[in-house]
Amino acid sequence: MVxxxxxxSQGEIEAAVCxxxxxxxxxxxxxxxxxxxxxxxxxxxxxxxxGVLTAAEQRxxxxxxxxNGRGAELLKxxxxxxVLTGRxxxxxxxxxxTGMQPVSVHHDISTATGEEVLVFTLSAVPSVRDRRxx
Numbered sequence: 001m002v003x004x005x006x007x008x009s010q011g012e013i014e015a016a017v018c019x020x021x022x023x024x025x026x027x028x029x030x031x032x033x034x035x036x037x038x039x040x041x042x043x044x045x046x047x048x049x050x051g052v053l054t055a056a057e058q059r060x061x062x063x064x065x066x067x068n069g070r071g072a073e074l075l076k077x078x079x080x081x082x083v084l085t086g087r088x089x090x091x092x093x094x095x096x097x098t099g100m101q102p103v104s105v106h107h108d109i110s111t112a113t114g115e116e117v118l119v120f121t122l123s124a125v126p127s128v129r130d131r132r133x134x
Contacts, residue, residue, distance in 0.1 A: 010128045013098055014038040020093040021047050021118065028086050030054055045094065045120040053114045061111045072111040079116070083107040098126040
């Protein structure tokens, strides 16, 4: 028999994903987000982070720096590479929270706004507790 208390609500899953992704950002990328939101829709997990750029990254993409506008391109490449190398850890963190294995991870960062998005496609829809039951 399944212990219903062990199954998290959708909000609890989303909050826990925010916590682990923020911690990942802090420890792995060197800076945590200013704000983070997660939305679980079916087997898709959308994570939206704001305020993720470090001071050095902000200087790299500043319009007045030399480099012929390559700073933004370099930053996007670096962040994509870091997410790729950290993917096994990200997948483990998401699996530990949702109980489902991520089958794909998508990432992008806006150098204009300092926003970052992660989208995880999970192997199945996580079991969630009905909102009306406590």
